[in-house]
Amino acid sequence: MSSQPINRLPSPAKWTLPGWGLLQGMVVTAQNMVQSYYRKDRMTTVQYPEQRAPISPNFRNFPFLCYDGSDPVAGLRCTACSICEKECPPQCIYIVLDRDEAGKSLKRPKVFDIDLTVCMNCGICAEVCPFDSIYMDGQYELSTDDRFGGLLFGLDRLSQSADYHMQLRPEEATEVATRRKAEEDKKLAAQAAKAAKTKAEQEPKAKEAAESQPQGESA
Amino acid sequence: MTSAPSMFSSSPVLESGPDNDQLLRVSLGPQHPSTHGVFRMNVVLDGETVVSLKPVFGYLHRNHEKIAENVTYLSSMPYTDRLDYICPLSNNWAYAHAVEKLAGIEVPERAQYMRVILAELTRLINHTAFAGFILGDMGAWGSALMYAFREREKILDLFEDLTGARMMANFMRFGGCRNDLPAGWAARVGVLVEQYGPFLDEMEKFLVGNEILLSRTQDVGALPKDALINGGITGPMLRAAGVNYDIRKVEPYGIYDRFEFRIPLGEHGDCYDRIMIRFLEMRESLQILRQALAQLPDGPFIHPKAKIRNFKPPVGEAYGRIEGPKGELGFHLISDGSTNPYRYRVRPPSFINLTLIEDMCLGLDLADVVVILGSVDIVLGEVDR
Numbered sequence A: 001m002s003s004q005p006i007n008r009l010p011s012p013a014k015w016t017l018p019g020w021g022l023l024q025g026m027v028v029t030a031q032n033m034v035q036s037y038y039r040k041d042r043m044t045t046v047q048y049p050e051q052r053a054p055i056s057p058n059f060r061n062f063p064f065l066c067y068d069g070s071d072p073v074a075g076l077r078c079t080a081c082s083i084c085e086k087e088c089p090p091q092c093i094y095i096v097l098d099r100d101e102a103g104k105s106l107k108r109p110k111v112f113d114i115d116l117t118v119c120m121n122c123g124i125c126a127e128v129c130p131f132d133s134i135y136m137d138g139q140y141e142l143s144t145d146d147r148f149g150g151l152l153f154g155l156d157r158l159s160q161s162a163d164y165h166m167q168l169r170p171e172e173a174t175e176v177a178t179r180r181k182a183e184e185d186k187k188l189a190a191q192a193a194k195a196a197k198t199k200a201e202q203e204p205k206a207k208e209a210a211e212s213q214p215q216g217e218s219a
Numbered sequence B: 001m002t003s004a005p006s007m008f009s010s011s012p013v014l015e016s017g018p019d020n021d022q023l024l025r026v027s028l029g030p031q032h033p034s035t036h037g038v039f040r041m042n043v044v045l046d047g048e049t050v051v052s053l054k055p056v057f058g059y060l061h062r063n064h065e066k067i068a069e070n071v072t073y074l075s076s077m078p079y080t081d082r083l084d085y086i087c088p089l090s091n092n093w094a095y096a097h098a099v100e101k102l103a104g105i106e107v108p109e110r111a112q113y114m115r116v117i118l119a120e121l122t123r124l125i126n127h128t129a130f131a132g133f134i135l136g137d138m139g140a141w142g143s144a145l146m147y148a149f150r151e152r153e154k155i156l157d158l159f160e161d162l163t164g165a166r167m168m169a170n171f172m173r174f175g176g177c178r179n180d181l182p183a184g185w186a187a188r189v190g191v192l193v194e195q196y197g198p199f200l201d202e203m204e205k206f207l208v209g210n211e212i213l214l215s216r217t218q219d220v221g222a223l224p225k226d227a228l229i230n231g232g233i234t235g236p237m238l239r240a241a242g243v244n245y246d247i248r249k250v251e252p253y254g255i256y257d258r259f260e261f262r263i264p265l266g267e268h269g270d271c272y273d274r275i276m277i278r279f280l281e282m283r284e285s286l287q288i289l290r291q292a293l294a295q296l297p298d299g300p301f302i303h304p305k306a307k308i309r310n311f312k313p314p315v316g317e318a319y320g321r322i323e324g325p326k327g328e329l330g331f332h333l334i335s336d337g338s339t340n341p342y343r344y345r346v347r348p349p350s351f352i353n354l355t356l357i358e359d360m361c362l363g364l365d366l367a368d369v370v371v372i373l374g375s376v377d378i379v380l381g382e383v384d385r
Helices: A020-038 A083-087 A124-128 A162-168 A170-205 A213-218 B064-070 B074-081 B088-103 B109-137 B143-163 B185-207 B211-217 B225-230 B236-240 B271-295 B349-354 B357-361 B366-376 B380-384
Strands: A063-067 A093-099 A105-115 A134-136 A159-161 B024-028 B040-046 B049-056 B316-324 B327-335 B341-347
Touching: A020 B143, A020 B185, A020 B211, A063 A162, A083 A093, A083 A124, A124 A134, A124 B074, A159 A162, A162 A170, B040 B366, B049 B357, B049 B366, B064 B074, B064 B341, B074 B088, B088 B109, B088 B316, B088 B327, B109 B143, B109 B185, B109 B271, B109 B366, B143 B185, B185 B271, B211 B271, B211 B366, B225 B236, B236 B271, B236 B327, B271 B366, B327 B349, B349 B366, B349 B380, B357 B366
Parallel strands: A063 A159
Antiparallel strands: A063 A134, A093 A105, B024 B040, B040 B049, B316 B327, B327 B341
């Protein structure tokens, strides 16, 4: 069977010439040292502040919030549903829902804080978000001398435009954009259809009161 | 004896030991370059010979199991990355395996193959890093570790392109994986697999004939098979002693029964066999990788009905175990039907393999203790949890 044991390790104590094994090891070291000067695949160091290695499109760091259009407040996709707040493993997200004077939900966050000192870059918030609102950023130059306020990101620093997302992860962003476009179109079409339907229904309403069943369904 | 243990009670000076003025009590660690993290051994020496050795751990304890009981099932996944941070993807798989067992979730074909590929790459990372570390422990600081990490880096780059993170992958999901392989990724793994054999040859040439390595590791730290089995030792440490026990064969999980590979076995169970067994295992991993890459099917990477939000497994309990690079890695979960596990328990291989450290070290020199600890291959993130 395939689980046949190998049961034969390389024969250990072949003391041919004392120090022969050592010499062989040194040959390996010497080869490596020489190769590191001329082999392209060995010269991998990137001189960081001047040069930058390209980051992978899948690379994830800290989350950001996505908004449509040019207004970061009105276009924000987030509806403050708090799913990410609940699912976040280290509980680093803090959300307060915005309400009007009557206490009615405005479906947008009043406060949305992410404590980057606690965040562990797992990406679960981006995964669970049903509103395509939160995504993982690739920004890694975040060092600051303010360890509290400097790393507590509020709405102003978390909000990034959809164009930024498109630039960062073209594949994912295109997929999201087409899906959102389709949903929007569907919604508009449904609204138009509904408007047409109610209009069509209102006309013969006086005549046929018994056939108002579909209107009751759609209401 | 009756007084409450103070925080100094385990200090080597105040600790009660064999009553002999000639004995020297040394505290190796917790900050010691050879202890692979914040691990401490209170060693009592008679000259150079070890008379007693008491491991002290818990410096890296972060309440992993209790945290997992207070967050949702999915939220524990990134925490499992941090158990054995050298091989996060095996940990992901073990946890996903346990939850899938608990909730009875099917995993699609493609995801199964992806998991095997990732787990075997992780095994390569672990064993390569091990070879570098143990040579560092024996005094070959620098080159061996650098060669090992050079190769490890290539695999970590692949992981970054796939999962978004080099080490903290958080990639497996209940019923599959998080995302599909990027274009050309499998081909890059194929190239890496072909390059890995020559690297192993080089590393073996570098190490195996080395007389210093032979004299430092042969007949050091061997234990009889019975002691290892009774101690619950698993993984390469057990197989180095000649016990044919690999969960991939004994209780095949995933799709391991489809691959043709052998289980390398040692004879003596000393540190030398433990090193060599890992080299042989890496070659078998390459075999598995070749087969998996050739057979990799198309299809969904996650079960279409897998739930991401509001995942609630039925009431019950399950124990899922896999052959991690270090040994049997198991997760025991008890569900009460809510979104959080009622009980979450990790069976970490490093921790249990570490329990016999005193038996292996008694009667040997202090310098051997370092080699033996290195050959056990521990990661403190997993030992202390």
